Amino acid sequence: MKSSKLLKNRVVLAIGAGVVATSAVAVSAAGLGTLSASGVGTSTAAVSGCQDASLTVTWPTPAYSADGGAGGVPTYTVSSVDLGGIIGTCQGKPYKLTVAKADGTSIQEKAGTTTDESATTTVTLNAAADSAQIGTVTLTIYNT
Numbered sequence: 001m002k003s004s005k006l007l008k009n010r011v012v013l014a015i016g017a018g019v020v021a022t023s024a025v026a027v028s029a030a031g032l033g034t035l036s037a038s039g040v041g042t043s044t045a046a047v048s049g050c051q052d053a054s055l056t057v058t059w060p061t062p063a064y065s066a067d068g069g070a071g072g073v074p075t076y077t078v079s080s081v082d083l084g085g086i087i088g089t090c091q092g093k094p095y096k097l098t099v100a101k102a103d104g105t106s107i108q109e110k111a112g113t114t115t116d117e118s119a120t121t122t123v124t125l126n127a128a129a130d131s132a133q134i135g136t137v138t139l140t141i142y143n144t
Contacts, residue, residue, distance in 0.1 A: 086115075
């Protein structure tokens with residue numbers, strides 16, 4: 001009986017520690033800013049030491065190709081993305097944008113520098129991406 005109570009206490013302690021650790025991560029990430037997507041149905045994440053306000057990702061209208069996919073399947077592709085809401089302290093800073101599938105597999109990455117004197121930076125992708133494949137977008141702005 002004693003060992004059962006001890007095991008129960010250890011499980012409760014482990015769960016409590018997990019909740020505390022999760023809360024600490026959520027609090028520390030709260031000041032980094034957020035990234036919200038418009039169009040294409042993606043989820044997003046942003047990490048930036050210079051940005052404490054929300055960022056936006058806006059996709060252009062996808063281009064239709066009747067035989068652009070594997071096996072001649074019609075596709076809708078995007079070849080650029082607008083990053084908006086960039087505050088002055090993040091303008092002119094290097095960034096890395098990762099476009100990935102929903103499972104996190106990278107489709108492509110693009111590095112560059114955010115636009116000086118503008119809250120919006122347009123990123124031209126290395127190659128047109130099939131919008132059906134895009135599941136997540138991650139943006140990192142380096143505070144150098």
